[in-house]
Amino acid sequence: MNFTLHVWRQKNARDKGRMETYRAHDITPDMSFLEMLDVVNEELVEKGTEPIHFDHDCREGICGACSLVINGIPHGGKKGCTTCELRMRNFKDGDEIYVEPFRAKALPVVKDLMVDRSALDRIMQAGGFVSVSTGAVPDGNAIPVPKAVADKAMDAAACIGCGACIAACKNASAMLFVAAKVSHLVHLPQGQVERERRVRNMVAQMDKEGFGNCTNYYECEAVCPKSISVEVIAKMNREYLKALTKPVK
Amino acid sequence: MKLESRVPSGPLAEKWDKHRFEMKLVNPANKRKYTAIVVGTGLAGGSAAASLAELGYNVKAFCFQDSARRAHSIGAQGGINAAKNYQNDGDSIWRLFYDTIKGGDFRSREGNVYRLAQVSNNIIDQCVAQGVPFARDYGGTLDNRSFGGAQVSRTFYARGQTGQQLLLGAYAALNRQIGRGQVEMHPRTEMLDLVLIDGHAKGIVVRNLATGKIESHAADAVVLATGGYGRVFNLSTMGLGCNVTAAYRAYKRGALFANPCFTQIHPTCIPHTGEFQSKLTLMSESLRNDGRIWVPKKKGETRPPSQIPEDERDYYLERKYPSFGNLAPRDISSRSAKEVCDEGRGVGPTGYGVYLDFSDAIKRLGKNIIEQRYGNLFEMYHLITDEDPYEVPMRIYPASHYTMGGLWVDYNLMSNIPGLHVIGEANFSDHGANRLGASALMQGLADGYFILPYTISDYFARVGAKNISTDREEFRAAEKEVKDRVKKLMAVNGKQTAESFHKRLGIIMWEYCGMARNEAGLKKALELIPALREEFWSDVKVLGEAGDMNQTLERAGRVADFLEFAEIFAYDALNREESCGAHFREEYQTGEGEALRNDKKFAYVAAWEYKGVGQKPGLHKEELEFENVELATRSYK
Numbered sequence: 001m002n003f004t005l006h007v008w009r010q011k012n013a014r015d016k017g018r019m020e021t022y023r024a025h026d027i028t029p030d031m032s033f034l035e036m037l038d039v040v041n042e043e044l045v046e047k048g049t050e051p052i053h054f055d056h057d058c059r060e061g062i063c064g065a066c067s068l069v070i071n072g073i074p075h076g077g078k079k080g081c082t083t084c085e086l087r088m089r090n091f092k093d094g095d096e097i098y099v100e101p102f103r104a105k106a107l108p109v110v111k112d113l114m115v116d117r118s119a120l121d122r123i124m125q126a127g128g129f130v131s132v133s134t135g136a137v138p139d140g141n142a143i144p145v146p147k148a149v150a151d152k153a154m155d156a157a158a159c160i161g162c163g164a165c166i167a168a169c170k171n172a173s174a175m176l177f178v179a180a181k182v183s184h185l186v187h188l189p190q191g192q193v194e195r196e197r198r199v200r201n202m203v204a205q206m207d208k209e210g211f212g213n214c215t216n217y218y219e220c221e222a223v224c225p226k227s228i229s230v231e232v233i234a235k236m237n238r239e240y241l242k243a244l245t246k247p248v249k
Numbered sequence: 250m251k252l253e254s255r256v257p258s259g260p261l262a263e264k265w266d267k268h269r270f271e272m273k274l275v276n277p278a279n280k281r282k283y284t285a286i287v288v289g290t291g292l293a294g295g296s297a298a299a300s301l302a303e304l305g306y307n308v309k310a311f312c313f314q315d316s317a318r319r320a321h322s323i324g325a326q327g328g329i330n331a332a333k334n335y336q337n338d339g340d341s342i343w344r345l346f347y348d349t350i351k352g353g354d355f356r357s358r359e360g361n362v363y364r365l366a367q368v369s370n371n372i373i374d375q376c377v378a379q380g381v382p383f384a385r386d387y388g389g390t391l392d393n394r395s396f397g398g399a400q401v402s403r404t405f406y407a408r409g410q411t412g413q414q415l416l417l418g419a420y421a422a423l424n425r426q427i428g429r430g431q432v433e434m435h436p437r438t439e440m441l442d443l444v445l446i447d448g449h450a451k452g453i454v455v456r457n458l459a460t461g462k463i464e465s466h467a468a469d470a471v472v473l474a475t476g477g478y479g480r481v482f483n484l485s486t487m488g489l490g491c492n493v494t495a496a497y498r499a500y501k502r503g504a505l506f507a508n509p510c511f512t513q514i515h516p517t518c519i520p521h522t523g524e525f526q527s528k529l530t531l532m533s534e535s536l537r538n539d540g541r542i543w544v545p546k547k548k549g550e551t552r553p554p555s556q557i558p559e560d561e562r563d564y565y566l567e568r569k570y571p572s573f574g575n576l577a578p579r580d581i582s583s584r585s586a587k588e589v590c591d592e593g594r595g596v597g598p599t600g601y602g603v604y605l606d607f608s609d610a611i612k613r614l615g616k617n618i619i620e621q622r623y624g625n626l627f628e629m630y631h632l633i634t635d636e637d638p639y640e641v642p643m644r645i646y647p648a649s650h651y652t653m654g655g656l657w658v659d660y661n662l663m664s665n666i667p668g669l670h671v672i673g674e675a676n677f678s679d680h681g682a683n684r685l686g687a688s689a690l691m692q693g694l695a696d697g698y699f700i701l702p703y704t705i706s707d708y709f710a711r712v713g714a715k716n717i718s719t720d721r722e723e724f725r726a727a728e729k730e731v732k733d734r735v736k737k738l739m740a741v742n743g744k745q746t747a748e749s750f751h752k753r754l755g756i757i758m759w760e761y762c763g764m765a766r767n768e769a770g771l772k773k774a775l776e777l778i779p780a781l782r783e784e785f786w787s788d789v790k791v792l793g794e795a796g797d798m799n800q801t802l803e804r805a806g807r808v809a810d811f812l813e814f815a816e817i818f819a820y821d822a823l824n825r826e827e828s829c830g831a832h833f834r835e836e837y838q839t840g841e842g843e844a845l846r847n848d849k850k851f852a853y854v855a856a857w858e859y860k861g862v863g864q865k866p867g868l869h870k871e872e873l874e875f876e877n878v879e880l881a882t883r884s885y886k
Binding site (some may be wrong): 035051059062080120134138141143145146150153154157162 | 296298299300303314315316317318319322325326333366371373374375376377378379380382383384385386387388389390407410412417420421422424425427428434436447459488489490491522523525526527528530531538610628629632633634635698699744746748749792793797798800801822
């Protein structure tokens with residue numbers, strides 16, 4: 001298979017950036033999208049052009065490092081799939097493909113297709129945890145958790161922190177990401193003690209980082225490679241409202 | 250150099266308690282005077298950084314990824330072992346200890362392995378308290394499964410994402426400490442050298458990957474939690490960034506590298522398809538609980554699997570190992586797959602694949618149950634191969650997955666360089682010659698949460714806080730070496746990419762140092778590796794600028810280290826004239842083709858000392874003493 005790629009190139013955060021056109025030759029349908037870019041990059045290096053930079057690591061859809069907006073859709077639009085899992089058999093021979101970085105004010109471009117997602121870490125540092133130190137804990141079976149509840153917590157905890165939800169949202173909202181963590185911990189008995197503090201602090205940090213609000217377009221759910229449901233956002237909104245009515249502890 | 254394991258004397262079950270009492274403590278008011286550097290934020294590094302900060306030490310944590318949450322511990326699917334005996338099926342600390350030491354083919358220390366089994370239970374409690382959503386039964390208690398060659402159900406899991414959930418637990422604990430200002434986090438930062446002051450590890454030199462800036466960081470101790478070196482094979486199940494650089498730099502500064510030839514080849518990965526493939530995707534070995542592995546009896550079979558009648562199929566694991574069957578340990582399963590493929594009975598387009606067939610399990614249990622157990626894995630397989638495993642048997646083949654070898658450490662997880670601690674996959678300590686399934690997560694978290702915080706305090710208390718400045722000459726000199734090396738890489742300006750050299754190294758390693766090794770092949774590798782390294786340094790092409798984000802430069806630096814490290818690996822495999830665990834020397838096998846250990850000559854840890862690039866490393870032996878278990882022949886028949 002052969003493709004024409006239009007790729008966002010940006011030397012660094014200060015550079016303005018532009019689209020460049022490259023050809024991808026002799027691509028096989030079994031290759032992943034990133035392997036296709038590897039092939040293009042090998043050719044670029046041989047020709048003396050600096051290769052296209054993009055974040056990636058596990059290449060099996062779990063680390064959350066890969067990103068890319070492919071033909072306007074974060075991770076390329078195949079349901080439940082990250083860019084690194086996306087195979088070229090999902091494209092037609094001869095296709096023109098547009099590849100851009102995740103775009104949001106709070107996720108500035110580092111270089112080419114790489115963006116700075118440290119804002120997401122800072123939201124987690126504001127409250128995405130249970131304050132329990134190593135050692136002082138009860139037996140794992142001391143508090144039974146109904147299976148259905150544990151499953152719900154797991155559904156939310158599956159978030160890989162890639163940021164596709166933000167890139168897909170017209171408001172650049174991080175609410176699916178934040179709500180997934182809030183929802184994961186609020187379902188479990190271990191998360192109860194800090195439930196109000198957690199949601200307040202995480203939402204405050206989210207606002208401070210410059211992410212927008214949710215206006216129910218559900219684009220986030222559509223592109224989430226782990227298919228996290230927007231129900232978690234409703235859950236977070238309820239939690240947040242409840243927390244506001246209570247005194248700060 | 251005499252290698253002191255420092256395993257305490259006394260009965261096995263009391264060693265750790267006794268040691269904890271004998272270790273020195275740091276007064277709570279003095280803890281803030283000490284700083285620890287932790288390199289790597291996977292299960293071991295993340296949990297260690299968080300736990301040290303909770304104690305009141307200052308911590309500087311580093312990772313090369315853009316976030317601490319992305320370390321490759323996240324890739325582990327199957328689960329984590331613990332000796333809870335929640336299933337009432339006869340498990341105990343002793344049994345977990347025994348299974349682990351036997352699974353490692355008696356090439357690990359009794360004291361370390363027993364301690365690992367002891368603290369395994371604390372890990373589960375800790376993770377549950379953090380909110381890790383482990384699978385549960387309808388009564389609300391934790392669920393377990395049998396996994397990777399164990400005859401008891403002691404594996405805790407969170408769907409097929411156990412590594413991810415445990416890592417997010419450690420990441421959350423780490424975030425709490427970053428938020429409190431107790432941990433200073435440096436993402437997108439790669440360690441490029443270790444700095445010694447008066448023989449003690451007191452700092453590191455790093456490259457900020459976002460800006461290209463070379464920086465120094467000083468501390469009272471350095472902890473390496475930098476994972477394994479499986480990418481020496483290029484194609485592996487590991488993340489593409491995984492590398493040996495930090496550990497190898499420490500080796501060049503005098504740390505000993507132990508048992509590098511003990512590398513695990515995982516039996517259930519999606520087979521290789523083409524030249525441009527970047528990685529081999531693991532399919533959790535939990536699939537072997539219900540899948541049956543087979544190949545056609547006939548060589549060169551061309552019929553699709555559904556048309557091959559039952560009596561023309563060879564369920565070779567069930568045939569050769571009736572009591573363990575499809576659950577035989579990883580090394581045995583992998584080698585058996587290679588054997589049948591080498592005989593010409595492999596399946597799929599390359600002939601390097603075997604079937605993992607769920608049709609019997611679907612008939613017995615129904616598609617629903619199979620979907621509940623393995624739904625996400627089946628989807629992943631379908632996505633990658635475009636074949637539906639509910640309809641067609643999966644095709645699998647072994648791939649490089651985990652490295653049991655690593656930097657040598659004593660019972661305190663300290664290397665032979667005082668102050669340099671090594672934890673998780675980066676050390677060599679607990680898995681011997683072969684790691685059992687669901688034991689990597691256990692060891693990473695045991696080291697980070699429950700062992701290192703005690704032992705590093707002992708080191709601090711013994712040497713005192715030094716408050717070292719990075720203005721010292723030792724830091725200047727190390728920075729200069731790092732900068733010169735970067736310059737040298739950029740200056741070659743040849744024609745070939747670092748990537749292409751990595752591929753060629755991978756082929757050499759897989760061919761001559763892979764699942765089965767022999768003297769002639771290893772000697773051949775020892776000729777090919779230096780030649781390839783020479784070619785690299787005269788013809789590699791690195792573009793871009795050193796003072797900027799530059800992925801080709803990062804890659805080239807890592808490949809350069811693999812090209813040196815590969816040689817110690819081959820020397821180690823050549824030296825070990827026996828077969829044990831994952832190290833299979835063709836010259837040493839039983840009449841039935843099973844591994845033949847030589848306990849008289851090789852019941853030791855081979856720890857290698859750097860003697861110069863291209864020079865044969867110096868061998869130091871730590872004899873392994875077994876006071877509590879009998880060195881049995883591993884049999885899974």
